[in-house]
Each structure stands twice: as C-alpha cells, then as structure tokens.
Amino acid sequence: MTSFKEIYRSAENIISGIAAAPGIVIGEVYLFTKEKLEISKADITDIEEAKKNLHEALEKSKKELKKILAIARERMGNTRAGIFEAQLMILEDPVLLDNITNRIEREKKQPEYIVDDEISKYQDMMFLSHESYMKERASDIEDIKNRIVRNLRKKRWQSRIKGEVIIVSDSLTPADALLLSRNNIKSFITDHGGLTSHAAIISRSLNIPAIVGTHNATQRLKDGQKIIVDGFHGYVLFDPNEEQIAFFKEKHEHLVKLQAELEEVSDKPAVTKDGKEIHLLANVDVTGEIDIVKTSGAQGIGLYRSEQLLDETGTIPNEEEQALIYTRLASRIYPDSITIRAFDIGGDKFKLFDYDEPNPFLGLRGLRILLENPKLFKEQIRAVLRASVNKNVKFMLPMVSAIDEINISKKIIEHCKDELTSERIPFDKDMEVGIMVEVPAAAVMAKEFADATDFLSIGTNDLIQYLLAVDRGNDLVSDLYQEFSPVVLRTIKKIVEDAKSAGKPVSLCGEMAADTLAMPLLVGLGLESLSISPRTIPYAKRIISSFKYEDAKVMAENCTKCCFEHEIEKTIQKFFEDNQIIRTRNII
Ligand code: PEP
Ligand code: MG
Numbered sequence: 226m227t228s229f230k231e232i233y234r235s236a237e238n239i240i241s242g243i244a245a246a247p248g249i250v251i252g253e254v255y256l257f258t259k260e261k262l263e264i265s266k267a268d269i270t271d272i273e274e275a276k277k278n279l280h281e282a283l284e285k286s287k288k289e290l291k292k293i294l295a296i297a298r299e300r301m302g303n304t305r306a307g308i309f310e311a312q313l314m315i316l317e318d319p320v321l322l323d324n325i326t327n328r329i330e331r332e333k334k335q336p337e338y339i340v341d342d343e344i345s346k347y348q349d350m351m352f353l354s355h356e357s358y359m360k361e362r363a364s365d366i367e368d369i370k371n372r373i374v375r376n377l378r379k380k381r382w383q384s385r386i387k388g389e390v391i392i393v394s395d396s397l398t399p400a401d402a403l404l405l406s407r408n409n410i411k412s413f414i415t416d417h418g419g420l421t422s423h424a425a426i427i428s429r430s431l432n433i434p435a436i437v438g439t440h441n442a443t444q445r446l447k448d449g450q451k452i453i454v455d456g457f458h459g460y461v462l463f464d465p466n467e468e469q470i471a472f473f474k475e476k477h478e479h480l481v482k483l484q485a486e487l488e489e490v491s492d493k494p495a496v497t498k499d500g501k502e503i504h505l506l507a508n509v510d511v512t513g514e515i516d517i518v519k520t521s522g523a524q525g526i527g528l529y530r531s532e533q534l535l536d537e538t539g540t541i542p543n544e545e546e547q548a549l550i551y552t553r554l555a556s557r558i559y560p561d562s563i564t565i566r567a568f569d570i571g572g573d574k575f576k577l578f579d580y581d582e583p584n585p586f587l588g589l590r591g592l593r594i595l596l597e598n599p600k601l602f603k604e605q606i607r608a609v610l611r612a613s614v615n616k617n618v619k620f621m622l623p624m625v626s627a628i629d630e631i632n633i634s635k636k637i638i639e640h641c642k643d644e645l646t647s648e649r650i651p652f653d654k655d656m657e658v659g660i661m662v663e664v665p666a667a668a669v670m671a672k673e674f675a676d677a678t679d680f681l682s683i684g685t686n687d688l689i690q691y692l693l694a695v696d697r698g699n700d701l702v703s704d705l706y707q708e709f710s711p712v713v714l715r716t717i718k719k720i721v722e723d724a725k726s727a728g729k730p731v732s733l734c735g736e737m738a739a740d741t742l743a744m745p746l747l748v749g750l751g752l753e754s755l756s757i758s759p760r761t762i763p764y765a766k767r768i769i770s771s772f773k774y775e776d777a778k779v780m781a782e783n784c785t786k787c788c789f790e791h792e793i794e795k796t797i798q799k800f801f802e803d804n805q806i807i808r809t810r811n812i813i
Contacts, residue, residue: 229458232472236462240442242414243703244459245425248434249477250412251470254450255390256443257397257405264374266338275329279336282376287316289372312369315347337374344370391454393446406431412454414442414461419696419703429739429758436461438700488763491522495766501774503748505765506564506756508734515557517759522766525561527756528621528682528734529554531605532568541601547608555612562617564682564756565609566661567602569623570594586696591624591661596633606641613653621659621682626666631677634658663687663735668716671723675731681724682756685735689713708737709793714750714785721751732756741808744768746797749781771806 233239269275290313315321321343328339348366389409396417397405405413406428413428418437428435434456436442446452446463453462453473462469495503506527507518518526534542534550542550555563571580571590578598582588595602609620622634638658645652660667660674663684667674675681685708690697692713695706707713717733724731732754737743739757741764747755748769757765780800784793801808 227468227472229455232469233458233460236460236469238463238465240439240445240461240463242436242439242442242459242461243419243700244456245418245437246413246428246433246435246456248412248432248454248456249473249480250391250434250454250456251465251473251477252389252391252411252452252454254393254446254448254452256446256448257392257394258443264338264341265335267335269329269333269335272330272333275336276326278377279325279329279340282336282373283316283322285376286369286372287313289376290316290369312366315344315366315369316373321347337377340373340377341370344373391452393442395443402428406433412436412456414439414446414454416440416443417698417700419698419700419706429736429760432760438703440700488520490763490766491520493522493766495769497748497769497772497774497777499773499775501748501753503752503765503769504732504754505762506732506734506754507759507762508756509554509759515554518558521759521762523561523759523762525617526554526558526563527732527754529563529565530569531565532570535568535570541604544604544608544611547605548611551609551612551618555615555618559615559617562619564619564621564659565612566621566623567592567595567605586690592622592630592634593624596630599637602634602637603641606638607645610638610641610645610652610656611650613656614651616653616655618653619657619659619680621661621680623661623684624664624687625660625662625674626664628670628673628677631660631674635677661687661734662720663691665692665716668692668720671720672727675724675727675729678729680729681720681731683717683720683731683733683735683752685713685717685733685737688716688735689737692716707790708740708743709746709784709790709797711785711787711789711793713737714746714781714787714793717747717752718750718781718785725751730754739765741765741768742794742797742801745772745777745800745804745806746781746784748774749777749779750785751778768806768808772800772804776800776804 294310294313325336325339325343328334328343329336332339344366389411391412391414392405392410393414394416396415397413402413410433413433413435415435415437416439418425425435425437434454436454436456436459439461442461446461450463451465453465453469455461455473465473495505497503504524505522506525507521507523508528508530509515509518509526510530510533534547551565569591571588571594572586578589578594580589589597595605606620609618612618620638622631625631635658642652642654657679659680659682660678661684662668662671662674662681664687668688671681686697689695689706689708689710693705693707693710695702697706721731731752733747733752734756738747738755739761744755744765745768755765777800780796784796787793787796800806
C-alpha cells in the first residue's frame with residue numbers, strides 16, 4: 226500500500242509549510258488578496274459606457290455586500306454585522322454617487338480612478354479622526370473600494386465565496402480568518418504565520434484544515450487551480466495526478482469514519498489505564514463554539530478568549546452587552562464552569578489603541594493594557610461578576626509579569642464588587658481569580674504568584690515564545706519554536722510543582738496540550754487538567770486511556786533530564802511505541 230512518504234517523495238507538484246490544523250481537503254484555490262490594486266488613471270472616450278459600467282459594478286457590489294450582511298447577521302448577530310451595514314450605507318450614499326458620476330463626465334477618466342479617489346476622501350476623514358473606532362472603520366472602507374474596482378474590471382470576487390474554496394493568502398489576521406470562515410471555506414493556506422498565530426488557532430477551533438508558512442504559495446498557485454491540502458503533514462499538492470487524488474480520497478473517507486468513532490467516546494471520562502482521571506476542558510476562541518463544547522465531552526471551559534468579542538465586532542461591547550454574553554455562556558455550560566480570560570489585546574491581537582510600539586509583544590499587552598485603561602478593565606470585571614451569580618465563573622488575567630499586577634487587579638476587582646453590592650446587583654462573592662503563566666517571570670516565581678492568586682493556567686504559546694525568544698507567528702524562526710525544548714519541559718515541571726506546593730490548582734491551556742504527542746508527557750509532569758480545542762477532546766481521551774500514569778511519570782522524568790529536543794522527542798516516540806498508542810497522524 227502506498228504511504229504518505231512515498232507520495233511526497235515522488236511528488237514534484239508540492240509546496241510545503243507548517244501543518245496548522247489537521248484534515249485533508251481536495252478543492253480549488255481562491256487567492257485572497259488585500260493588496261491595493263493598481264488604479265488606472267487612463268482617459269476614456271465613451272462616457273455613457275463608463276457610467277453604465279459604474280452602475281453595474283455598484284449594483285454587483287451591493288448585491289455581494291447584502292449577501293455578506295445576511296451571513297454576518299446569521300452567524301454574528303445584528304450588532305456585530307453592523308460593519309457591513311455601514312459599508313452598504315456608503316455604497317448607497319447619493320452624494321458620493323453623484324460626485325463620482327459628475328467627475329466621470331467632467332474629467333473623462335477611468336471610473337476606477339474616480340471611485341478610488343472619492344472613497345479615499347471618506348477614508349482620509351476617518352483616519353484623521355481621534356477615535357480609534359473611526360480609524361478601524363477607515364480600514365473597512367478599503368474593502369468597499371477594492372470591491373467596486375474589482376467589479377468594474379469584471380473580476381470575480383465575493384461570488385466565489387459562495388462556492389467551497391481553499392483560501393490562499395499572504396497572511397490572515399484573526400478577523401480575516403473569522404470572517405472568511407463564515408463562508409464555505411474548505412481550508413486556509415498562508416505564506417506567513419506560525420503554528421500558534423491566532424489565525425492558525427482559529428482554524429483549529431473551527432475545524433478548518435490549515436497550512437501556514439508556505440512562503441510562496443500565493444505566487445505558485447492560481448485562482449481556480451485544483452489542489453490537495455494535507456493539514457496533518459503540512460503539504461499542498463497542486464494539479465494532482467490520478468494516483469494522488471485516489472490516495473487522498475481514500476484517506477479522507479477513512480478520516481470521516483474515524484471522526485464518528487471518536488464521537489462515541491465523548492461522554493466517557495479521560496482516565497489512564499491505572500485510574501488517574503485527567504480533566505479535559507475546552508478552549509473557546511469563537512462565539513458559537515460553545516455548541517461544540519457541549520457535544521465534545523469537555524468538563525467545562527478552561528479558557529474563553531474574551532478578546533474575540535473585539536475581533537468580531539471591531540468595537541468594545543459595553544458592560545451590558547458583555548454581561549449578557551458571559552451570562553449566556555455561563556448558563557449554557559452550567560453546572561460546569563467557565564474561565565473567562567480578561568481581554569488579551571496588543572501583541573499580534575486586536576489593536577484597540579493607537580500606541581506606537583516598536584515591539585508590541587513586549588509592550589502594552591494583556592493585563593498591562595487593562596491596567597493602563599481602568600475604565601475598560603472595570604467594565605469587563607463588572608460584566609464577568611454579573612455573570613457569576615451561579616458560581617460557575619472564574620476570571621483569569623493574561624500576560625502577568627509581576628505580583629504587583631495581580632494585587633492591583635485584585636483591588637480593582639474588590640472595588641467593582643463594592644460598587645455592585647451598593648447597586649444591589651448580585652454576583653459570586655468568592656469568584657476565583659487566576660492568572661496565565663505565560664511570561665518567564667511568572668514561571669520563575671510561580672510559587673509566589675500562586676500564593677497571590679486562586680489558580681494558575683500555563684499558556685505555553687506565549688511561554689515558549691518568551692522563554693526561547695522566538696516569535697510565535699514568524700515562520701522564519703518556526704524551527705526554533707520548540708515545545709519539546711528541555712527548557713520548556715523543565716519550566717512546566719517547575720510551575721506544576723510550585724503550584725502544588727502553594728496548594729493551588731494548575732492547568733495548561735496552550736496549544737501544546739492539544740498535541741497528541743505531548744499528552745502523556747504533560748500528564749507525566751503532573752498536570753491533571755488540560756484545556757484544549759473541543760475538537761481535540763475525543764482524541765485526547767483515546768490517548769490518555771492508552772497508558773499508565775506511573776509509566777508516563779517515569780517517561781516525563783527521563784525527558785526532563787535530556788538536554789536536547791531530539792532526545793526528548795525520541796523518548797516520547799518510544800513511549801508511544803512501547804504502549805502501542807496510536808496517534809492521529811499514524812491512523813490516517
Ligand atoms: C498561550 O499563550 O498559551 C495562550 C493560551 O494564550 P493566547 O494563545 O491567547 O495568547
Ligand atoms: Mg497567551
């Protein structure tokens with residue numbers, strides 16, 4: 226029987242990247258570009274023809290936008306769909322349209338030039354605004370310009386979104402990935418980005434196979450080209466031959482069957498062969514994912530990335546809106562609990578403020594931004610407290626690097642509690658407040674940080690980045706981003722031991738927990754709770770039930786003595802072989 230290795234060894238039609246979200250897809254390329262189109266300023270002779278083209282392009286753009294608006298309303302709710310409504314209003318603005326038509330008649334220039342120029346004036350006005358909200362909207366308007374220009378050139382654009390396509394793009398912001406995923410997207414491929422870039426995380430949450438860091442896929446692939454995406458190994462095959470198609474079709478069918486089998490274990494606990502139960506919680510990255518959490522067999526939500534609300538809406542929901550969202554989530558998951566993480570903004574995530582930072586990952590990010598903006602922080606705390614009445618809500622602080630930050634945050638929380646009490650608004654007086662351990666400072670003094678808080682959650686995505694000084698989203702250094710680095714392992718071991726000696730619960734919610742290869746190691750290091758993407762939970766149960774905790778402990782101990790990543794990987798691989806554990810990769 227042909228193997229993956231053989232297929233890839235003999236393939237010349239291959240592009241390689243980093244496997245970011247598992248799955249196998251055969252489909253057509255859709256080149257998604259946000260590059261500015263070259264605008265032609267050429268003179269025209271037939272004014273009537275130009276006006277007719279403009280009219281058709283505007284109608285087509287409106288039709289497309291209405292479709293997008295309908296999808297957005299259905300999947301994001303009315304408020305959040307507002308950005309598209311605003312775009313539609315601009316398209317229907319009679320003053321703008323009159324200006325464009327008059328200028329075509331007067332200046333006799335290509336309509337695309339006039340459209341670009343007129344809409345740019347709108348944008349300039351917004352860019353000049355002091356409000357960051359308006360500035361954000363100015364970028365949205367870029368989309369309208371591109372849409373009209375494309376339609377003037379009779380190029381296909383949004384119509385493609387109707388079909389099932391594979392998005393190939395230079396890079397994707399979390400918002401891009403989120404919005405695109407609301408169409409019928411089969412897979413994402415990006416030239417840039419690493420395994421833990423937020424676009425990759427969102428792909429995994431939405432179960433959309435993805436490959437990142439392909440360097441030049443956007444140049445090598447063409448719109449409409451047939452390709453195979455292997456999100457398990459990180460390869461793209463373009464213009465596949467019959468043998469390749471047959472091979473991957475069979476793998477795909479096998480995968481569908483496997484998925485059904487895994488769903489059967491969803492209501493069973495994750496217990497090792499010698500009876501140690503591991504709590505599997507879910508990471509929730511996008512609204513709507515809560516439905517999958519309920520069916521995945523998770524025992525609660527270990528990480529709710531609240532900054533997603535900003536990504537989706539492009540604005541900050543107020544206290545009322547947040548309270549409603551959190552209350553709904555908490556009641557859906559009840560009697561299990563939800564850990565709501567305070568807005569983790571900055572870094573490569575949603576930019577809410579216009580801080581000019583040369584190095585945003587080391588700048589105002591996470592809790593630092595919140596402490597700089599107490600109004601924003603307080604509104605969120607009040608909303609979270611209001612959602613905590615049934616005592617199943619925990620609150621978690623991101624990017625903590627000093628105990629002082631915890632103490633100040635706790636004071637603000639206490640102040641919010643006093644306010645709510647005097648307003649006679651009910652909340653859980655004992656709501657637990659924990660921290661993410663994702664900065665080396667918090668790891669080095671984990672015992673003291675644990676003393677100052679109710680629980681710890683290890684965020685390996687950032688912890689690895691900061692420990693090893695490797696940008697988590699930079700494909701140029703992705704081989705240096707090693708989750709099995711001895712430095713990472715020894716640090717995790719220390720955090721777990723410190724938390725235990727402080728008598729505080731510790732879990733791990735970085736992507737490492739979802740790596741099936743890492744699971745026995747993490748269990749062996751003493752972690753009793755892992756928070757992972759809900760889709761990975763059935764796989765995790767299968768793996769955890771195939772080994773003994775006592776054996777995993779020995780293996781983990783051996784790993785922490787190693788000095789090299791390859792030694793650690795070899796030790797883990799051997800553990801898998803000795804215990805005959807089948808990994809997803811091996812299964813397909
Ligand atoms: C982490 O850093 O591991 C984490 C879970 O947080 P995020 O990926 O949202 O930065
Ligand atoms: Mg983080």
